[in-house]
Amino acid sequence: LGLCGYGSGAKAKVFEGEVQPQWREIASRFHLFERLSSRHPINKTVYEALHRGSRKRSVVKPSDEFALVAIGGEGQLEGQREYRWVE
Numbered sequence: 244l245g246l247c248g249y250g251s252g253a254k255a256k257v258f259e260g261e262v263q264p265q266w267r268e269i270a271s272r273f274h275l276f277e278r279l280s281s282r283h284p285i286n287k288t289v290y291e292a293l294h295r296g297s298r299k300r301s302v303v304k305p306s307d308e309f310a311l312v313a314i315g316g317e318g319q320l321e322g323q324r325e326y327r328w329v330e
């Protein structure tokens with residue numbers, strides 16, 4: 244399946260993925276519309292710190308969602324983001 248991700252800057256990423264048999268059960272845990280209705284506003288200073296990577300912790304503690312756990316350093320995986328499901 245071809246996917247495209249767009250961030251808040253002038254970047255987009257195109258990548259491929261495989262739909263797994265348990266996708267529906269996993270997706271139901273996201274509670275997407277509930278999460279969208281409970282977004283947390285941030286100010287410009289916090290946004291810029293997140294964007295630059297100088298803020299090391301999330302604005303909101305992850306719970307029952309995918310969370311960014313690492314960003315690759317120098318070398319072949321530089322800039323690669325690693326996400327994991329956090330209970």
